[in-house]
Each structure stands twice: as structure tokens, then as C-alpha cells.
Amino acid sequence: QQQVKQSPQSLIVQKGGISIINCAYENTAFDYFPWYQQFPGKGPALLIAIRPDVSEKKEGRFTISFNKSAKQFSLHIMDSQPGDSATYFCAAIGAGNQFYFGTGTSLTVIP
């Protein structure tokens, strides 16, 4: 049973475009929602994270939008660059310290 559902599985965006990746969860005990970026051959690295008391968080070109009532959150990458081509994972964590990740989105940014 997937605790966090992520879509799309893959995404192709033109350079300069906006990349949008969506995640949904069911367990209202989750209270921390990070996004991780993974390049081929590397481990995931934290990109940006949000708490459910905030509806939006922006760091540079990366923005998380959070809809608590719908139990959904999304990652927006503005002005997408070829260097952003990677796999992105959303995750959800509760106070019990168990981490649940989405299934991943492979992003390709075409020059």
C-alpha cells in the first residue's frame, strides 16, 4: 500500500518551462513533506521541504505548494534547466520517524 502517491512517472519539459510534480497522501499524522532530488549514480539529496501549517514555500526556482484539506502537495520548478534533469521524490514523515517516499518522477529538461 503506497502511503504517498506521486505523479507523473516521467516528465519532459523544454528549457525555460515549468515542471510540476504532484503528490498525495492519506495519513493525517504526517507533518513534514520533503522533496528529494536524485542524479544517476548518486543518493537522494534534500531539495526543499514544507510543514502543513504553510501553504507555499519557495527557494530559488523551486516552490512547494501544499493543500492540507486535499492532502496534496506539489513541486514546481520554474525556468527549468537541463541541469535539473534528475529523478524527484516526494516524501511524508510523521513523528514516529518512519519515512514514506513517493515512487519518483524522472524529469528531462530539453535544451
Add this chain to the structure above:
Amino acid sequence: EAQVTQNPRYLITVTGKKLTVTCSQNMNHEYMSWYRQDPGLGLRQIYYSMNVEVTDKGDVPEGYKVSRKEKRNFPLILESPSPNQTSLYFCASSLSNYHQETQYFGPGTRLLVL
């Protein structure tokens, strides 16, 4: 350099032959965790540890064992590996047990069980 290291990076073994994947961090982190990554399934947590001698099951602990005898090391043990344990394994650590602390991942260990 602050890092999480895993050894070996690549391993081919046969069904039933016990193996250990080591994980070590040099950041004095309290929390350590193991994940497996499979296509279409993302990362799934196997075990985690909030301190020395304290370990807990994650989402998919069956077929795995861990130990935390020292703060810096958190080995993953497969007593009798099976082909369905063929996967990419990641160790991670974070400074404290606060679940909103940033996790740092190792480079991964690719395991093939024949």
C-alpha cells in the same frame, strides 16, 4: 569531508549466502536508516535507528537485520538473501532524531542476488 559511506558499492551473490553491507557516517549523527530503491516503487524504509542499541522496523523489514553497536556504524545484514532482495540500497543519517531533520544519503549499494 562530512559523508555517509557504504561498502561495497556493487555486490553479486547467490541465494542463501549471508552478506553484510556496511554503512558509516562521520558526522556524529544520532539517526540512521536503510532504504531500498526499486523501479516503480520508489524508496522504501527497511530499518532505522534513533541511537546506539535502538533499532526499529520500517516499511519492509522482512529478510533483513541491522545492528547499532556504535554511533557511526549501521550495518545491514541479509542472513539468507533471495532474488527478491535484488535492489539498490541506501543508507542515510541525520543529526538528531527529530523527524524534520535533514537526512543525508550514502552513494548506494547495488545488490544482485542470483
